[in-house]
Amino acid sequence: MKLRAIKGIILKDLKEIRREKMVLFWIFVFPLMWITLLGGIWGGESPPITVDVGVVYFNETTPFTAYDVVKIMENVTIEGVHIFNIRTYPSENSGVDALKHGKIDALIVFPKGFGANITRGLQAKVYVYFDKSDPQNYQIVSGAIKGFFSEFEKRMQEKSIEITFQYMERYMPKETSISIDEIKKHLLAMANPLVLEEREVKGETASAIQFYVTSFIGIQFLFATMISIGAGTLEEIEKGTLRRIAASPATAWDFLIGKMLSTFITIMVSIFVGITYAKLVFGETVFPSPLGWLIIFIAAVFSMSLGLAIAMGTRSIKATNAIVNLISMPLLFLAAIVIPESILPEWARPIANYFPLGRALKDLRLLELYHRPASEIMPDVLWLALGSFCMLVIAVLLYNWAVKRLK
Amino acid sequence: MNAIEIKDLWKSYGDVKALRGVSLEIKEGEIFALLGPNGAGKTTLIRILAEGLGYDKGEIRIFGEKLSKKTARLIGYVPQESIAYDLLTVKENLEFYADLYDAPKDKIDALIERFELPAKKKAKELSGGFKRRLNLAISLLYDPKILILDEPSTGLDVPSRRKLWELIESFKEEGKTILLATHYMEEAEALADRIAIMNEGKVIAIGTADELKALIGEESIIQVEGLLKGIEKLREEFPKLIEKDGILRIQVKNPRESLPRIVEILISQGSEIKGVKVEEPTLEDVFLKLTGRGLE
Structure with missing residues (x-):
């Protein structure tokens, strides 16, 4: 040597x-663009979701009416944000039509007699229409509306018990074997058998910025590294x-x-630029540990070897760029480079787990974003190192073959 | 001592035979030219010597030792195309090749000065002549004993070509052996001590320019200039004929008898003759005599 x-x-x-x-664009400008763009869109705290709800109700003269329920809905807030954006429709048909055309997320129909039934302490029906064509949206919208009605129902039960207490205090004999307080406690427990109390914990999961910093590292493996060495060697041949x-x-x-x-070295500079920029602009980043850098190095060796093997196989810069793009573009998604693995369809998950660059990035994320112990990652790192070495040997054989053909 | 000895060298690319039993001996300190048209096998022979291109059969010795990576270091190679990296400056290119060949860097400034190169200019900004000089400077970084130049003056203007020839002559004065591949007979004649004429992968003649011209024998050259017509008709009677740039060169044994006949044929075919003279033979005439066709 x-x-x-x-x-x-x-x-x-x-x-x-x-x-x-x-090349300078890919090293310096692209990291800044990527982090700024995705950090700006998905970075920071995400606000509570607002649901557009259509309501149909009828005028009633009872003390409590559907209009009162709608008013309560309008005032529901989370962290100061109104959850329901209410629109009133004159008829069930016009409301359903609005739902079909995506103007609202759900339609609540309070039939005639709703207020009268509630006031008289009878069961009252409410019809809720959902559009289930988007399962994710349906999950969110139905959760919000059902959650509201569940809470509303609970409050009604509490109110009804409160009224019962007033009657008990007024009409029950004071001298009984069981105290009124005891009876109250039992009745309360019947209405609310469980008391759920929310307590906030700041989780150690990754932020969107951190996720996109690692995505950016993955993109550099897939594109810059592969193309750089392949095209660089072919230029020397040409x-x-x-x-x-x-x-x-x-x-x-x-x-x-x-x-x-x-x-x-070039890719490391680019990664360093991206990492530093995220810290400077968004206040958070991922600075890999020594094991993290080792994973990056192994992935880079694999990627460079694959790029070289493709270049030596095609012996054309244009064809190399085309093949690298053809491989990399779908893998950005299928190997969970730019999207989380959790939202991948079941059939695509093996790609994220077994394609070495996807696996390397997953291990990097487990290590740096989810703070998994190194011992959990090490077996993977060894397999990745072996895979990269094999790819390197293939690339060298193809390189030697190409050089022999030159001679 | 022979700097280069080649014995019965064969090389083929698939079905195409590029070299067919080439044998040569190039003496230490001489300028030796390989003269031949494109496709004669000159570049293949040079690439075998300088770039380690494989060959099918034969033997090559450099200063008595078999050609290898070790002996390759005795050879400096100046290819036709620029080997400089466009985005690097002249000096950076020299530094890179010095690293590659493990050559001392202290020679770089001297080479820049000798070849009058603009040290800080990027290679892509250099003219053809300067690029060729940079190639030369690169090949001299590790002070090789043999210098191989492939078509060194192709594409250069007359002043650049003259400058290059002066440099090549100065290498000879320093004791270097120079192997020059060219298809310009003027270049071979002006620079070379000995010339090998190559055609279709074979060496068909070797000698000094005078020795080669002597092969023409008693024959003379009639040169006709003008708006010439009926050349094919003339060729039927005078087959040793070359036409280049509106000038006809015809080899004849007896110019006194042949000249009137040549003029007669050309005029009868509608030619407008501007000038006729009887000349000394050139290397191109030698090539014509040996192969029946011109150098280009």
Whole structure:
């Protein structure tokens, strides 16, 4: 191994990169764009969701009416945000029509006699229409509305018990074997058998910014690393300089080590820019631990080897770029690089788990975002290292084959 | 001592035979030219010597040792195309190749000065002549004993070509052996001590320019200039004929007898003759005699 030749190749590549405007874009501008864009959209605290609810009710003269329920709904807030955005419709048909056309998320119909039944202490019916074509939206909307009515029902029970207490105090004999307070307690327990008390805990899960910082690292593996080394080597072939290098005392390994290290340094600079920028602008970031950096290095070796293998197989810069894009684009999603694995369909999850770059990123996230112990990650790291080594051997064989063809 | 010895060298690309039993001996300190048209096998031979291109059969010795990565260091190679990296400056390119060949960096400034190169200019900003000089400077970084130049003056203007020739002659004065591949007979004639004429993968003649011209024998060259017509008709009677840039060169044994006949045929075919002269043979005439066709 000729260290001076390796150093020469690294320095030469870094100087070329520094003067290549497109490469500078990918190293410095792209991280800033990615973090700014996604951090700006999904970063920070997400506000409570507002549900557009249509209501249909009839005028009644009873002390308590559907109108009172609607008023209560309008005033429900979470962290100062009104949960229900109420729109009144004159008829059930017009309300259903609005729901069908997506103008509202749900329609609540209070039939005639609703207020009278409630006032008289009888069962009162309420009809709720949901659009189930979007299961996720249905889950949120039905949860909010059912939650409201469940709470409303509870309050009604409490009110009814309160009235019962007033009657008990007024009409029950004072001298009984069981005290009125005891009876009150039991009645309260019948109305509310469970007392649910919310207590807030600040979780240690990843923020959106942290997630997108790791996504950005994954994107650099998939695109910049693969294309950089593949196209870089092909340029040397096309220009004729690789023949010259091959004729020099430097070996194929010297060339490849130099090329890979210069690519790795470039990607590290880009990752560092992204990490620092997220911290400066959004106040949070992911700064990998030594094991995290090791995972990044192993993934980079895999990615560089794959890029080199594709380039040596196609021996065309255009074809290499096309194949890398063809592989990378779907993998951004299917390997859970830019979206969380939890929202992937069942059939796509094996890709995120078994495609080495997806797996590497998952391990990086488990380690850095979810603070899993290193011992849990290590077996994966060893498998990834083995996979990367195998890919490297394939790439070197293809490189040697390509150089032989040059001769 | 022979700097390069090649014995019965064969090389083919699939069905195409690029070299067919080439044998050469190039003496230490001489300028040796390989002259031949494109496709004659010159570049293949040079790439075998300088770039380690594989060959099918034969033997190559450099200063008595078999050609290997070790002996390759004795050879500096200046290819036709620029080997400089466009985005690197002249000096950075030299520094890179010095690292690659483990050559001392203290020679870089001297080379920049000798070849009058603009050290801080990027390679992509250099003219063709400067790019060729940079190639030369790169090949001299590790002070090779043999310098191989592939078509060194192709694409250069006359002043750049003259400058390059001066440099090549100065390398000879320093004791370097120079192997030059060219299809310009003027270049071979002006620079080379000995010339090998190659055609279709074979060396068909070797010698000094005078020795090669002597192969023409008693024959003379009639040169006709003008708006010429009926060349094919003329070729039927005078087959040793080359036409280039509106000038006809015809090899004849007896110019006194042939000249009137040539003029007669050309005029009868509608040519407008501007000038006729009898000349000394050139290397191109030698090539014509040996192969029956011109160099280009």
